[in-house]
Amino acid sequence: MFASALKRSVYSRNAKACFSTSTAMLKDIKNVTIIGAGLMGSGIVQVAAQAGCKVTMVDTSDAALANGEKIINKSLARVARKKFADDEQQQKAFVDNVFANIAVSTDANSAVSQADLVVEAIVENLDVKKSLFAALDKAAPKDAIFCSNTSSLPITDIAQATPVDRQARFAGLHFFNPVPAMKLVEVVRTDAVSDDVFQDLYDFSKKVGKTPVSCKDTPGFIVNRLLVPYMFEAFRLLDRGDASVQDIDTAMKLGAGMPMGPFELADFVGLDTMKFINDGWAQGGKIEPALVQASKALDELVQQGHLGRKSGKGFYDYSK
Numbered sequence: 001m002f003a004s005a006l007k008r009s010v011y012s013r014n015a016k017a018c019f020s021t022s023t024a025m026l027k028d029i030k031n032v033t034i035i036g037a038g039l040m041g042s043g044i045v046q047v048a049a050q051a052g053c054k055v056t057m058v059d060t061s062d063a064a065l066a067n068g069e070k071i072i073n074k075s076l077a078r079v080a081r082k083k084f085a086d087d088e089q090q091q092k093a094f095v096d097n098v099f100a101n102i103a104v105s106t107d108a109n110s111a112v113s114q115a116d117l118v119v120e121a122i123v124e125n126l127d128v129k130k131s132l133f134a135a136l137d138k139a140a141p142k143d144a145i146f147c148s149n150t151s152s153l154p155i156t157d158i159a160q161a162t163p164v165d166r167q168a169r170f171a172g173l174h175f176f177n178p179v180p181a182m183k184l185v186e187v188v189r190t191d192a193v194s195d196d197v198f199q200d201l202y203d204f205s206k207k208v209g210k211t212p213v214s215c216k217d218t219p220g221f222i223v224n225r226l227l228v229p230y231m232f233e234a235f236r237l238l239d240r241g242d243a244s245v246q247d248i249d250t251a252m253k254l255g256a257g258m259p260m261g262p263f264e265l266a267d268f269v270g271l272d273t274m275k276f277i278n279d280g281w282a283q284g285g286k287i288e289p290a291l292v293q294a295s296k297a298l299d300e301l302v303q304q305g306h307l308g309r310k311s312g313k314g315f316y317d318y319s320k
Ligand SMILES: CCCCCCC[C@H](O)CC(=O)SCCNC(=O)CCNC(=O)[C@H](O)C(C)(C)COP(=O)([O-])OP(=O)([O-])OC[C@H]1O[C@@H](n2cnc3c(N)ncnc32)[C@H](O)[C@@H]1OP(=O)([O-])[O-]
Pocket: 075, 076, 078, 079, 082, 150, 151, 152, 175, 176, 177, 178, 180, 181, 182, 224, 227, 228, 231, 259, 260, 265, 269, 273, 274, 277
């Protein structure tokens, strides 16, 4: 099913719960609203819809929603081909069934009016996220759980845009790129988050096929706290002229078992995102300065508009 055919309404509160609920808590998470239909938001929409939740995908324009639907369609087709290799009818039925759980909207406030869970995956900007959540707090049910998929911003700072009661229901739910393929979710717990909410999010992560881990609200949580310094050390290795992009990538794939080398991964994630995270941490002063020292090669590429795969060029050239 294609984008334009998707429902433009929010599902009824009587919609079916995610299938095979195993706890009383989880039963309540049946209507999920994802704000942001980009790379991450579309992936979260997909895995929640695949798990049987009724999902509303929100973005600011029809074009952005169409982009999200295109990403989901492509990924679901891939999953369907693998599941039903020789049966095109079953492939189509599988894709249609998942899309039947997805509605789209450009009106975030009405899209959250019946939400049990709201997951934000919009631009990595604290003020923009805060102003979104301040508005959503007034439009969503009092008992809705709010989550951010932020890579690098403190959840506590984002949650401050909402009243104290909501802060007890406000956590990080950090998925990984590409969402349908990556098995991990970090459930990020601030000091304000209640045990029930934390458990609900842990159970929800399992229901959407992921392995949750718990972590405190510290810079980079677990994965990015370790991965970002590693990648910047690779960039600085290049800056110093100690090894080439290709050799560093080959070394880390064949010598350390990484699925992608640090430069391939940086191009995949986006060089602007890498720079944004590192600069933010350097300014924040909570991380050892040597770990967040800037990279000349990265700064130059970003300045030239070479942002990785999404712009056609980064450390590698994707235009050919
Ligand atoms: C990074 C630090 C910087 C921080 C920046 C912020 C980042 C952020 O906060 C955290 C991150 O996300 S950090 C970034 C974290 N991310 C990483 O570190 C990624 C590192 N890269 C990888 O893990 C692999 O290269 C991929 C999984 C991307 C592709 O795997 P491959 O072996 O080269 O190619 P393959 O064999 O084709 O695919 C393998 C399996 O995946 C399946 N599949 C793939 N895409 C799919 C999709 N869109 N839909 C559905 N399914 C999809 C595929 O069907 C297959 O399934 P099977 O059941 O096994 O047959």
